Amino acid sequence: MSSALKFTNEFVDRLPGDPEPRNFVRLVRDSCYSLVEPTTTSKPSVIAYSQELAELLGTSPEKVGIETFTEIFAGNRTVPGSTPYAMCYGGHQFGHWAGQLGDGRAITLGEIEGSDGVSYALQLKGSGLTPYSRTADGLAVLRSSLREFVCSEAMHYLRVPTTRALSLIRTGDHVVRDMFYDGNPELETGAIVCRVAPTFLRFGSYEIFAAQRNIEVLKQLVDFTIRTQFHSINADSSPDSYVEWFREVLDRTAFLMAEWWRVGFVHGVMNTDNMSVTGLTIDYGPYGWLEDFDFGWTPNTTDAQTKRYTFGKQPQIAKWNLLQLANVLCLLVEEPEPLQEALNSYDQIFETYYREVMRCKLGLREISDEEIHLVQELYSLFESIEIDMTLFFRSLASIDCNSSSDQLVLEQVGLALYNPDKISTEERARLENWLTTYATALRKQNQDPDVRAKLMNNNNPLYVPRNYLAQLAIDDADTGDYAFLSQWMEVLKNPYQEQPGMEKFAAKRPDWARTRAGCSMLSCSS
Ligand code: AMP
Numbered sequence: 001m002s003s004a005l006k007f008t009n010e011f012v013d014r015l016p017g018d019p020e021p022r023n024f025v026r027l028v029r030d031s032c033y034s035l036v037e038p039t040t041t042s043k044p045s046v047i048a049y050s051q052e053l054a055e056l057l058g059t060s061p062e063k064v065g066i067e068t069f070t071e072i073f074a075g076n077r078t079v080p081g082s083t084p085y086a087m088c089y090g091g092h093q094f095g096h097w098a099g100q101l102g103d104g105r106a107i108t109l110g111e112i113e114g115s116d117g118v119s120y121a122l123q124l125k126g127s128g129l130t131p132y133s134r135t136a137d138g139l140a141v142l143r144s145s146l147r148e149f150v151c152s153e154a155m156h157y158l159r160v161p162t163t164r165a166l167s168l169i170r171t172g173d174h175v176v177r178d179m180f181y182d183g184n185p186e187l188e189t190g191a192i193v194c195r196v197a198p199t200f201l202r203f204g205s206y207e208i209f210a211a212q213r214n215i216e217v218l219k220q221l222v223d224f225t226i227r228t229q230f231h232s233i234n235a236d237s238s239p240d241s242y243v244e245w246f247r248e249v250l251d252r253t254a255f256l257m258a259e260w261w262r263v264g265f266v267h268g269v270m271n272t273d274n275m276s277v278t279g280l281t282i283d284y285g286p287y288g289w290l291e292d293f294d295f296g297w298t299p300n301t302t303d304a305q306t307k308r309y310t311f312g313k314q315p316q317i318a319k320w321n322l323l324q325l326a327n328v329l330c331l332l333v334e335e336p337e338p339l340q341e342a343l344n345s346y347d348q349i350f351e352t353y354y355r356e357v358m359r360c361k362l363g364l365r366e367i368s369d370e371e372i373h374l375v376q377e378l379y380s381l382f383e384s385i386e387i388d389m390t391l392f393f394r395s396l397a398s399i400d401c402n403s404s405s406d407q408l409v410l411e412q413v414g415l416a417l418y419n420p421d422k423i424s425t426e427e428r429a430r431l432e433n434w435l436t437t438y439a440t441a442l443r444k445q446n447q448d449p450d451v452r453a454k455l456m457n458n459n460n461p462l463y464v465p466r467n468y469l470a471q472l473a474i475d476d477a478d479t480g481d482y483a484f485l486s487q488w489m490e491v492l493k494n495p496y497q498e499q500p501g502m503e504k505f506a507a508k509r510p511d512w513a514r515t516r517a518g519c520s521m522l523s524c525s526s
């Protein structure tokens with residue numbers, strides 16, 4: 001059956017590429033990409049796919065046939081008109097310049113125009129060696145691919161800017177991984193995710209040309225980015241357009257950070273090569289979802305000592321990453337001051353987004369310094385008690401601000417506590433006290449209970465892709481059983497809506513998951 005897919009190749013057609021046609025690991029200069037074919041997989045089969053996205057792209061299995069769909073998104077069949085490539089980029093990893101990185105295992109097939117008129121790049125992750133694979137194998141395992149597939153789709157339905165995932169395919173091949181880097185390599189199930197986004201350009205895509213001192217290609221790439229992705233900016237190659245672009249990237253990034261705080265997402269590896277220049281969540285690796293609310297938490301075991309990428313530090317790390325991008329853009333503008341000014345405005349911009357997030361999470365009509373103080377008190381309370389972020393905020397919507405305080409604690413938020421028996425009298429009193437102050441604030445603002453509940457339930461999700469649920473889905477999928485995954489994906493499509501019978505997907509982390517690998521701790525091995 002014909003694939004019916006019409007690829008355009010703007011990235012390849014408009015930007016300078018690597019002249020070397022052979023696929024071997026190397027340093028690539030002055031090029032935005034290298035052409036490379038995906039490696040053929042031995043026995044591909046579809047584990048899951050996003051029906052909605054497939055329809056948007058005109059690639060649903062119903063339309064193109066399941067066999068064709070599988071072959072294309074496993075990388076076994078090149079669609080006529082597609083010119084697959086791996087992108088060249090660099091990056092700062094854990095605060096240090098790491099040089100050339102690039103798509104070591106991701107291969108973009110090209111761009112397709114969706115039925116919404118937007119052009120989307122389709123990228124296979126785990127499709128074999130590229131010139132950027134360095135010492136690794138270019139492959140991906142089922143556990144990390146499933147996690148990326150689920151989380152990117154879940155983020156989309158949570159309304160958090162994100163790359164999306166079209167398909168999750170089992171390759172039929174094995175991949176060797178030493179999950180804990182402790183000298184115990186094992187054979188794991190191989191998989192490929194097809195990721196979808198208007199662009200996969202990252203901060204590191206520009207940093208590489210600054211490092212190479214190639215102003216010409218840098219300029220070309222920035223102009224291309226503005227022209228294809230930032231339609232509100234006049235792409236006239238002027239220093240002003242570059243500053244305006246930077247301001248826009250900064251604004252989107254600040255918004256994204258506030259959104260991650262809204263839903264309780266920890267990226268885990270906010271290196272500059274994992275920062276989308278269009279403000280999307282990108283590169284789902286050892287990410288995690290806050291269970292017990294803890295600003296100091298990171299799921300990434302590689303960062304366990306340094307704690308650079310904890311939940312609480314994300315907004316400031318984003319600013320540090322933006323500084324690296326500003327340094328690059330200094331090469332394109334005569335006056336660096338406007339870039340500095342933009343950076344100086346970051347804290348204020350983030351604060352504005354953050355306040356709005358908290359206003360919605362708490363169901364307030366307005367949020368002044370007084371209510372922000374209330375938020376700070378809440379967070380300080382969370383430092384000493386173990387409470388589930390998602391369930392706590394969700395339960396807050398149903399409290400009656402006219403009922404007595406101890407009732408509030410017992411009936412409403414008690415279920416969110418991890419160790420209700422261990423909570424001290426003092427902690428309990430603080431929690432009650434906080435709820436009383438909150439109820440007072442609501443009364444003072446004369447907030448309508450229905451308006452409040454609606455606002456809160458539309459901003460505090462009930463279903464998030466909890467870490468332990470991902471592990472359960474992985475355990476099943478590894479044995480070829482995809483029922484749990486499929487049911488979970490359906491639930492995650494309506495994260496703000498209570499779905500009777502689906503309570504198990506909203507349950508707080510069970511005790512067994514507290515220390516189990518993959519549930520609260522993840523290595524970068526993927
Ligand atoms: P990440 O930490 O996933 O953002 O990856 C950092 C860099 O390592 C990127 O250049 C990736 O393409 C590359 N990389 C990660 N895993 C692999 C792999 N299995 N094979 C080849 N390259 C990889």
Ligand code: MG
Nearest residue numbers: 273274282283
């Ligand atoms: Mg990456």
